[in-house]
Amino acid sequence: MTDLTIGIVGGGQLARMMNEAATPLGLGVRLLAEAEGTSAAQVVPGTDVGDYADAATLGAFARGVDAVTFDHEHVPTDLLRGLQDAGTAVRPGPDALVYAQDKAAMRERLTGLDIPAPAWRATRTPEEFVAFGDEIGWPLIAKTSRGGYDGKGVWKVDGPDGAAEPFAALGRALGPTERVSDAAGSAQDAGVVIVAEEFVPFTREMSVLVVRRPGGESVVYPVSETVQRDGICHETTTPAPGLDPAYAVEIQAFATRIADELGVVGVLAVELMERPTGEVVVNELAMRPHNTGHWTIEGAATSQFENHLRAVLDLPLGSTDLTAPVVVMSNVLGGSNPDLVGSLPVVLANPDVRVHLYGKSVKPGRKVGHVTVRGTDVAATQEAARAASAHLEGA
Ligand SMILES: Nc1ncnc2c1ncn2[C@@H]1O[C@H](COP(=O)(O)OP(=O)(O)O)[C@@H](O)[C@H]1O
Ligand SMILES: [Mg+2]
Missing domain, CATH: 3.30.1490.20 (ATP-grasp fold, A domain)
Known part of the structure; x- marks a missing residue:
């Protein structure tokens, strides 16, 4: 029997959902969490607890895993170079990750690649x-x-x-x-x-996710419309309503080119803003499963979390095809309802609603879960997702 084990740095909900995707593939997961009891630490047995910015802690964690990946982008790149020098596969690697960590470096690099930007x-x-x-x-x-x-x-x-x-x-x-x-x-x-x-007076924000293997094979998901409030993702609708299909293909192509040029391994999320003219510009890059890709768990043939793990372990990637004409994801942010699980009887009464709770205590504005609804009509699907997340929030 061959064992394949992934090491995830960071114990948040992204790691929790990566762990969910690892189970059916029989992959091992090790976790380096910031504290006991974080969202992912609750579900990954034998979690290490320690400081990801400490070289010795990180080095000890990485020993024996087949690849290291991330729940967040904060690990200093010099430490990641140290891991690579010690023979660990770090994916995405520090040379790519710097463009998700540093917005000035990102702007400079994308300008050099002639990618549309403000x-x-x-x-x-x-x-x-x-x-x-x-x-x-x-x-x-x-x-x-x-x-x-x-x-x-x-x-x-x-x-x-x-x-x-x-x-x-x-x-x-x-x-x-x-x-x-x-x-x-x-x-x-x-x-x-x-x-x-x-300042881009955008008509809406969008995002597109590319997943890339070390050898360059990649897949790309349909473009999503995203709604941010106070800088926090609230809702996504996929495919982005009204987006010209030919332009969507162009957007997917330049996102794929960014992943190739930067040598990204795993998920690259490209955040976009649509100008009043209809042209999109890149806002920023993330190199990990992304909030605007949570819809893929039910809404795509292969979720972003599974494809991220496959890419990081250099396994063939899965289909990104939609499983429904419209997929809406609505974030659950901490509100007046402290008992999320207690709301399930009401929320699940709609059989189309899928709920993901992260095991986090409710604090104002904190991302504590999300819901996904698949449908055929954009407005009705958005309505159902909004009603479910609003109820969970206590509205
Ligand atoms: N150049 C811009 N013009 C208008 N709005 C912007 C611009 N850049 C960012 N924003 C708004 O600010 C939000 C947060 O910016 P972003 O760079 O994505 O920061 P963060 O790292 O916090 O996600 C964006 O989602 C968008 O709504
Ligand atoms: Mg952003």
């Missing part, structure tokens, strides 16, 4: 930021190049007066989830810059 500039001072706004026009979007997530580290800046705020945030010491290097001190000391971007 106008942008890396700025180190409020004066440089203001100069860019005066050049291309206000408002601008400001983003910390590293350490941001779920809209933390993104500001809309209406005019020169607002330029100080993002830089003030850079000057503060980084919190634990924002750690960008081993360097103590402020983010700016650690080489973080403010990426100034043209």
Whole structure:
């Protein structure tokens, strides 16, 4: 009997759902979690608990697994190079991962590849930021190049007066989830810059997921429409309603080209914004299963989690075909209802509703689960998904 074991760094819901996908394939899973009892630690026996930014902890965890992959993108790339030097397969590897960790590096690389993007500039001072706004026009979007997530580290800046705020945030010491290097001190000391971007008055956001094996074989999922509120994903509808099929194919093609050029292994999620003209531009990249791909568990022949594991272990990839004409995913965010499981009798009364709860305690705005509904009519399917997640939230 051959054993194949995957090591997942990070104990959140993405690791939990990767573990679910590993079971039918008979894959072993080892987990390095931040703490006891996290979403994935509840379901993976023998979880290691420790600091992913500590070289010795990470090295000990990686010994004996066939490949290391991630629930989040925060592991410092120098540590990952160390793992590779010790003979561990790290997927995605540090050379690719840097483009998901650093928005300035990502913008520079994609510009070099002629991928559609908003106008942008890396700025180190409020004066440089203001100069860019005066050049291309206000408002601008400001983003910390590293350490941001779920809209933390993104500001809309209406005019020169607002330029100080993002830089003030850079000057503060980084919190634990924002750690960008081993360097103590402020983010700016650690080489973080403010990426100034043209404010795109987007008509909607979208995303597309590519999954790529080490040798270059890849598959791509249909393009999804995504709804973010306060920087957090709320809902996806797949395929993106009204998107010209020929343009969808173009979007899939350039996303695949990004995965190839960057040498991504596993899931690459490409977040997109649609301009009023209909043209899409790339917002950012993620290299792990992504919230905008949760619909694939029921909505695609092979889920993003299973294809991620297959890619990371260099196994043939599964079909990305839709299993229904319309698939809607609605996130469950922490609200007034503390007892998610207690709501199941009501929510499951609709036989089309599929529920995924992450085992997390309810805190305001926290991602604690999602629901998926498959249907034929966009509005009716969205309605059913929204009703289910709203009930779980306590609305
Ligand atoms: N250039 C832009 N113009 C308009 N809105 C933007 C722009 N860049 C980002 N946003 C909005 O901010 C959200 C968060 O930005 P993003 O770079 O994806 O940060 P995060 O890493 O927190 O997900 C996006 O989903 C989008 O709604
Ligand atoms: Mg984003």
